[in-house]
Amino acid sequence: MIDSILVIGGRPLDGFELVLLAGLLSGVLMAILAWRSSRLQTRLAGEAQARAREMEDRLRDVMAGQSELAGRLSTMTHLIGERQSDMHQAMSERLDAVGHRLGHGLLESARFTGDHLTKLNERLAVVEGAGQAIGALADEVVGLKSILSNKQARGAFGQARLEAIIQDSLPPSAYAFQPTLSNNSRPDCIVRLPTTSEVLVVDAKFPLEAIAAWRHGGDGEMARAGEQRVRGDIGRHIDDIARKYLLPGETQDIALMFVPSESLFADIQESFSDVVERAFKARVVLVSPSLLMLAVQVVQSLVRDARMRDEARRIQVEVGRLLEDVRRVSERAGALDKHLRKAGEDVTGLILSTEKVTQRGLRIATVDLSEGEPPAAQLQRPLAAE
Incomplete structure (x- = not known):
C-alpha cells in the first residue's frame, strides 16, 4: 500500500498524483504568467509609442524654441552691440568728467x-615760542626750587603769597602786615574786623624740610623719623602762635x-590728624x-555789611532831609495853586x-435912530434894562 503524502477534500494523494497536480498547477501558472506578460508587453509597447510621440512633440517644441532662441540671440547681439557702443x-564721457574733476x-x-603747510609753519612758530616759554618757566621753577630750599627765602615766599591774597580781597584799612602787638611780637598779618x-x-609757616624728609623716607625708619619731625616742627609752630x-x-x-601749598595742607590733613x-x-x-x-571773603562780607549799615544811616539822614524838602515843595506848590486859582478866577x-x-x-452898533424917539432915550433904555 502506497502511503499518502497529501490529503485534499478528504481524499489522500500519493506521490504520482501529487506530481501530476504540481505539473498541472505549474502549467496553469505558466499560462497565467504568459498571459500577464503579453498584456504587460502590449501595455509597455503602447506606453513606448506614447512616449515616442511625446518625445517627438517635445523635440519639435525644442526645435521651435531653438529657432526662437536663435532669433532672440541675434536680437540680443544687436542690442548688446548698440548698448556697448553707448556704454563706450x-x-x-565719464572718464573725461572724472579726469576734469580729478x-x-x-x-x-x-x-x-x-594752506595747511602755512598754518603748520605758523603753529610750529607758536610751538617754538611755547618751547621758549616752557624753558623760561623751567628756569622759574628752578628759581622757585632754590627759593624753597632756602628757609628765609621760603618764608618770604609764604609771606608774599599771603600778602597777595589779602591785598586782592580786602581794602587797605582792613589789614596790616608785620604789625607790633602789645607783647612786642610781630605776626605776619592782622585782619581788622568791623564789629x-x-x-x-x-601767620605764614610751613615746615618744608620735615615734610620732604617724610615724603622721601619710604616705609622704614626714615619715614617714621620724618613723621616725628613733621609733628615736632608743626607742633612748635602751633605753640608759638598760641603763645x-x-x-x-x-x-x-x-x-x-x-x-x-595745597599739597602740603592735604598731606597734613590726611596723614597728621593728631597735629x-x-x-x-x-x-x-x-x-x-x-x-x-x-x-x-567772609571778612570782606562783614566789612561790606558794616559799610552798608553806615551808609544806611547816612541814607536815612539824607532821606529825612529829602522828605523835609518835599514837604516844603508841597507847601509852595499849594501856595502856587492858590495863586493860580485866584488868577484863574x-x-x-x-x-x-x-x-x-x-x-x-x-447893541450900540445896531441902534435904530428913528424920528419918534430921541437918541438919548434909545441909548439909555437898553442900558437900564441890563
Missing part, C-alpha cells in the same frame, strides 16, 4: 595742502596758620590758600466883562 561713449581736486588739494576791636592774626598771638582783648580767640587736633585744641586753625581766600471875570462890553458894543 558714456564711459569716455585735476580740479588735485589743484584744490594742492592749495589746501599749501570789634580785636584783630584776627594770620604770642592769642592776647585777650587785643586779638581774636583763634589765629590762622597759613600753609601756602590738626592739637592745633584745634590750641585755637589755631590751619588754612590753605583756598581756605584763606574763603575766610577773607480873575481871568474868568475879565472874560465875562469883555463879553459884556462886546455885547453892548454890538
